[in-house]
Amino acid sequence: MTDTIGVGLVGCGTIGEALARAIVDGQGGSAALRAVYDRDQDRARTVARFSQSKVCPSVEAMLDEASVGLVIEAASQSAATECARLALNRGRSLLIMSTGALLIGDTFSELARLARERNVSLAVPSGAIGCLDTLRAVRAGLERVILTSTKRPEALRGAPGFAAWESKKIEKPVLVYEGPAGAAVRQFPANVNVAASVSLAGLGPDRTIARVVADPAAPGNVHELVASGEFGEFTARFVNRPSQANPKTSQLAILSALEALRGVCDGRVRVGS
Numbered sequence: 001m002t003d004t005i006g007v008g009l010v011g012c013g014t015i016g017e018a019l020a021r022a023i024v025d026g027q028g029g030s031a032a033l034r035a036v037y038d039r040d041q042d043r044a045r046t047v048a049r050f051s052q053s054k055v056c057p058s059v060e061a062m063l064d065e066a067s068v069g070l071v072i073e074a075a076s077q078s079a080a081t082e083c084a085r086l087a088l089n090r091g092r093s094l095l096i097m098s099t100g101a102l103l104i105g106d107t108f109s110e111l112a113r114l115a116r117e118r119n120v121s122l123a124v125p126s127g128a129i130g131c132l133d134t135l136r137a138v139r140a141g142l143e144r145v146i147l148t149s150t151k152r153p154e155a156l157r158g159a160p161g162f163a164a165w166e167s168k169k170i171e172k173p174v175l176v177y178e179g180p181a182g183a184a185v186r187q188f189p190a191n192v193n194v195a196a197s198v199s200l201a202g203l204g205p206d207r208t209i210a211r212v213v214a215d216p217a218a219p220g221n222v223h224e225l226v227a228s229g230e231f232g233e234f235t236a237r238f239v240n241r242p243s244q245a246n247p248k249t250s251q252l253a254i255l256s257a258l259e260a261l262r263g264v265c266d267g268r269v270r271v272g273s
C-alpha cells in the first residue's frame, strides 16, 4: 500500500482551487491536502473548508506542519522562487506551476541542486503544452525550437509586454513579441510559463525562440511548438480551452499539474516519459 503524501498548497486561485478539488475527489494519487496558504486569506479559507485542511498565515508556517511532505506552488512568478527555496531547504518536495520564475538568473539550477542535496523531488509540469518528453529525448542534437503562443487580447492584458497594445483595438492577429524565451517570461509573467518549460526541456532560455500573438479570433490559448535537429523535426499544436475563472490559464495546465502530482506520489510506473 502506498503511503499518503501530505500536500501544502501555496496559491488558492484558479489552478490551486481546481487541484484541491481534484485531490479531494481522489484524482491526486496518494496525495492528501493538509495545509493551504494564499495571501488572500479568504481564498485560502474557501479551499480549506471543502478540503478540510489547515489555513496557514505564511509559507514558513506551512512548513512547520510536519504532515506536509510536498508543496505545490500555484501562486505567481513573484512568489515562486522564495516559496521554492523555503520548501526545498526544509526538505519538502516541490511542484512548481509558475515556471517562468525558473528562468530568472540561475534559479532553476539552484533549485535543482537543493532538491538533489535534500533528496526530494522537484517537479516542473509540462503545463499548458506537451511533448516535453520528446524535447528532452532529442536535446543533444536539437538545433531549433520555436514556440508560438496565440491568445485573445484579454488573456494578455496586464502583461508588461502588452502595455503598448493595451489601449488599442486589435482586430486581426498581431505579433506582440518575438525573441528569446528568457526575456518572454519577464514580458509576459502570467502568460507564457510554457516558454519556460519548453526551454528547460530543450535548448535553454537564450536559444529557444518564443513568439506571442494576440488574436481576437483565437480558438483558445494556442501553443504551437516546432523543433528540429539531428533526429528530424516535429510540430505540435495545442488548442487549449481557457479556464472560465482566469482566461490566462488553460484547463490543460490544471490537468498536467494533476498528472505531475500523481507522478511525484506514485511514480514507480509511468508511461510516456
Ligand SMILES: NC(=O)c1ccc[n+]([C@@H]2O[C@H](COP(=O)([O-])OP(=O)(O)OC[C@H]3O[C@@H](n4cnc5c(N)ncnc54)[C@H](O)[C@@H]3O)[C@@H](O)[C@H]2O)c1
Binding pocket: 010, 011, 012, 013, 014, 015, 016, 037, 038, 039, 040, 043, 074, 075, 076, 077, 078, 079, 097, 098, 099, 125, 126, 127, 128, 129, 189, 190, 191, 193, 194, 197, 246, 248, 249, 250, 253
Ligand atoms: N506552467 C504552466 O503552464 C502554467 C499555466 C497556467 C498558469 N501558470 C501559472 O500558475 C500560477 C497560478 O495560476 P492561476 O491561474 O491559478 O492564477 P490565479 O491568479 O487564478 O491564482 C493565483 C492565486 O495565488 C495567490 N497569490 C499570488 N501571489 C501570491 C503570493 N505572493 N503569496 C501567496 N499567494 C499569492 C493569489 O491571491 C491567487 O489566489 C501563475 O503564476 C500562472 O502564471 C502556469
